[in-house]
Amino acid sequence: MQDFASAAMVRLLVRAMHAHGLAPPPAPHGLHGGPQGSRVPLACKRAVVEAILRQGGPAMLLRLAQRVDLLQGDPVHRALMGAADMAALLARWQRLERYVHSRHQVSVQALGPGRLQLRHHARAGVAQPPLPTESLAVLGVLLGAGKALGVRALGVEMAASRLRWDADDRQGGGLAGDLDGRLAQLMAHGRVDQWVLHWQASGARAPEAPPPSAATGLCDPLPWPPLAHALARHVLQDPAAPHTVDALARQAGLARRSLQRALSGTGLSCRSIVAEARARAAAQWLLQERHGLAEIGFACGFADQPHFTREFARHVGLTPARYRQAFGEPVQTPR
Structure with missing residues (x-):
């Protein structure tokens, strides 16, 4: 997927690796601090994800993808942080997917107060579904952006399993060291593409002041x-x-x-x-x-x-x- 959403995602992951003491693969074309352009080769994205999995496991990938604060000052961060609540955030993410003609998309299966049931899947006419690592990274960004918006008690359940993960719990929602094993098992069976996000419903926040x-x-x-x-x-x-x-x-x-x-x-x-x-x-x-x-x-x-x-x-x-x-x-x- 050679589009700018992918480049922004890689930029976020590379910066998060530096922040968490992990060693990212060499940046392409001499770029430092993560890719800055609108496009990045697919091989670059895969190399970054593989480096995270090798050094920290799938739970680390999910956690690093939440570090949307490391994109502060970038246009994508500015656009996402203008959302007033989780529903508005998702709408902006979906517009981002349409803007870059992404092969994959996040669709709403059900919506209610403090609850979103989502599915990450291929667009119509696209044969290849998203890789489990891509789904985990997208989920991480949505969780991280939601936390940055001040959404309270934000968490996620994998719709195809009983795995539950609280975004504010660095130990993995009570699963402790088992989170990596559970995620790896779900990834092996391609079951990380359906999620139920839940949070404490409250009034919409005022968007942040413009930079x-x-x-x-x-x-x-x-x-x-x-x-x-x-x-x-x-x-x-x-x-x-x-x-x-x-x-x-x-x-x-x-x-x-x-x-x-x-x-x-x-x-x-x-x-x-x-x-x-x-x-x-x-x-x-x-x-x-x-x-x-x-x-x-x-x-x-x-x-x-x-x-x-x-x-x-x-x-x-x-x-x-x-x-x-x-x-x-x-x-x-x-x-």
């Missing part, structure tokens, strides 16, 4: 009316969110038609405001050479890479790659 690289005032210089500026600042707080007309109307405290009429009188629309805000947020990210183009497009709310390229060029006059080439930070060659 300086996603400043909410990027549209302020535009000659827009106050209503449009207020909406743009709201979009820039979390460009990855689904900023529909109805959602923006609720934010403005107006009926849908009232908002549309108010904007049309100034030659604007909800769509044009969202598109401009996302393009400016992307331009800000593009000034930092270390972030992959596809990751930036996802974090800024674009549907896929062609949509990002097309919309960015329409607003800025250059494709993302040419914009970075003209204005971005120079590439630092590792010594």
Whole structure:
């Protein structure tokens, strides 16, 4: 799977290996601290996973994948951490899978208060199911992101077994040293692709404040009316969110038609405001050479890479790659 989600996953695992005293395999092309681009060879990902299994076992893989905090400062982390609860987090993960045209996906089998029944499987038309290690890594990221969002009492049950694992329990939900053996047994039989996530249901949290690289005032210089500026600042707080007309109307405290009429009188629309805000947020990210183009497009709310390229060029006059080439930070060659 040579897509940027895979690269972000490998980057996370490599950083987590360093943090936990494990030795990652040599980084490709002289990269240090984990791959920084949008794509990584499949062999690289497999080498990292095999190194983790060899040095720590499958439970270590599950734990390392939870270290989403080590991606802080990356666009993917920013996009995932904008979620207000577990359901919103899953929706963002699913959009990430669609963005990169992943061969595999996480589907919801059942949803209830404080409970999600999920399955990690191949997309329609794809013959090969995900490897057990891929399923474990995805599960780890969802658990780690949920913990980072402040979800309380988060845990998981493997739907095909009685194995139960609490995300806050480093000893493996009471299974202690047996967790590795149980996981290895389930992996050998391909039974780690169905999960039931459970947590203490409570009110949705407020999304984290935007970092300086996603400043909410990027549209302020535009000659827009106050209503449009207020909406743009709201979009820039979390460009990855689904900023529909109805959602923006609720934010403005107006009926849908009232908002549309108010904007049309100034030659604007909800769509044009969202598109401009996302393009400016992307331009800000593009000034930092270390972030992959596809990751930036996802974090800024674009549907896929062609949509990002097309919309960015329409607003800025250059494709993302040419914009970075003209204005971005120079590439630092590792010594």
